[in-house]
Amino acid sequence: MKSVKFESSGALVPVGKILCIGRNYIEHAQEMKADVPGEPVVFLKPTSALIQTGEDIVIPPFSGDVHHEVELVICLGTGGKNIPLENAYRHVRGYGVGLDMTLRDVQSDAKKKGLPWTISKGFDTSAPVSVFVERERVGDPHGLDLQLKVNGQVRQKTNTGKMIFRIDRLISFLSSVFTLEPGDLIFTGTPEGVGPVHSGDLLEAELQSVATLRVGVR
Numbered sequence: 001m002k003s004v005k006f007e008s009s010g011a012l013v014p015v016g017k018i019l020c021i022g023r024n025y026i027e028h029a030q031e032m033k034a035d036v037p038g039e040p041v042v043f044l045k046p047t048s049a050l051i052q053t054g055e056d057i058v059i060p061p062f063s064g065d066v067h068h069e070v071e072l073v074i075c076l077g078t079g080g081k082n083i084p085l086e087n088a089y090r091h092v093r094g095y096g097v098g099l100d101m102t103l104r105d106v107q108s109d110a111k112k113k114g115l116p117w118t119i120s121k122g123f124d125t126s127a128p129v130s131v132f133v134e135r136e137r138v139g140d141p142h143g144l145d146l147q148l149k150v151n152g153q154v155r156q157k158t159n160t161g162k163m164i165f166r167i168d169r170l171i172s173f174l175s176s177v178f179t180l181e182p183g184d185l186i187f188t189g190t191p192e193g194v195g196p197v198h199s200g201d202l203l204e205a206e207l208q209s210v211a212t213l214r215v216g217v218r
């Protein structure tokens, strides 16, 4: 079973589900030529996709177009079903930064054929995540700069205040569909600026004063 690590305690938390939100920033929906959704767009990654800082993203032989998507990631401390909006933050154990690596060619083909995104989003190494920081030490999770550098150049930069569906809404909505459990992760969507990575690249993601993530590509 895969785990994520927490900074202050060093606790290793076994990961349950990895829930991901698509099109949660207006400019990213626009760059994908997609509608801004009326409710959250949801997909899943398997836990086998997780890697940690210092490891490498491995480009699979069946794709020629692997894209980076930097995202704030939530780790849940407690689960629940039909969690009311006003209680949602109590279920958050902590925050980190992650990359929703995406096989854009495989995903585009699936979209055209009306097929699921599972392969394009869930391949091995498609979910790099940082060490996580406890919620109590983060303050307002919607007041943080989020950025990604590739080989030292800024490729994506936003503020988490620009999310369309905020964290409490995501938790409440997701819990109406799935029973949430401790150790579930939620990737909260990427801002504009997604683009390809290549073998030999160094990706450095940062969630302002909370978490950093460094991974290579091969």
Ligand code: MG
Pocket (backbone or CB within 6 Å): 020, 021, 022, 069, 071, 100, 187, 189, 190
């Ligand atoms: Mg994404």
